[in-house]
Amino acid sequence: MLKDYRIEVAAGSTIASGSSPRVAISRALQEQYANPIKVPGRRLEARLPAEGRGAPGNQVYPGKMNSETIKACVAGYWRYRRQHNLVAFEMSPSLEWAGSTQADILSVTKERYLVETEVKVSLSDLRRDGNKHNHQHYKREDGYLPVAYFYFAVPKNIANQACMICGNLYPYAGILGSDGSDEYGVESYREPKRLNASRLTIKLIVQMVKAQSATICRLSLKVEEQKRIIGNLSK
DSSP: OOEEEEEEETTEEEEEEESSHHHHHHHHHHHHHHOGGGSTTSOOOEEOOHHHHTSTTTOOOOOOOOHHHHHHHHHHIIIIISOOSEEEEEEOTTOOSSOSSOEEEEEEOTTOOEEEEEEOSSHHHHHHGGGSHHHHHHHHTOOOSOEEEEEEEEEGGGHHHHHHHHHHHOTTEEEEEEOSSOGGGEEEEEOOOOOSOOOOOHHHHHHHHHHHHHHHHHHHHHHHHHHHHHHHHHO
């Protein structure tokens, strides 16, 4: 059954129909893409109004979150809501083919700045991340790594505490909170400090694309393997 929802878009408010708030939001966002003249120079985004997000029937109650769930939600947030041109998984923040540290998510803004996001599901895990060598470069702002902005992504129920920890241990880090539903369940709780990094060269971006294409191939094989396993179990 379709229902009408009032959706906040960049140009103002609109009415979109859908079987759920998530479907209505998707349709409202598609309308912005189809009519970009309505919102010149502004980031395309759509969401339920504040009073609607907590209303009965509009609340999303996800299952237990893990790091992979948050990673998928945050990747969608960077690509679709923030319109980053490239999103990559499990790459070294140095953009080398292999590195001692692998970033959970790397993304590239329209201005060709590199954003690193690390997913943490507990506060103890967040504190331990300071042992990684990349944080020493970020604290010194020596420009050794090409990362311009650094974020931690955590479950929303610990996001405020994570902000306090970052104030003490990672003053340059931003915080994203996820409810584990999708990209629309991700919110920014703390903005990062701009690090000493230049725009990425086209050569580095091409290098990222090559590395990520290999990741996509590996993931496609895993998906097919899981399909076969599920198919065999259902027989």
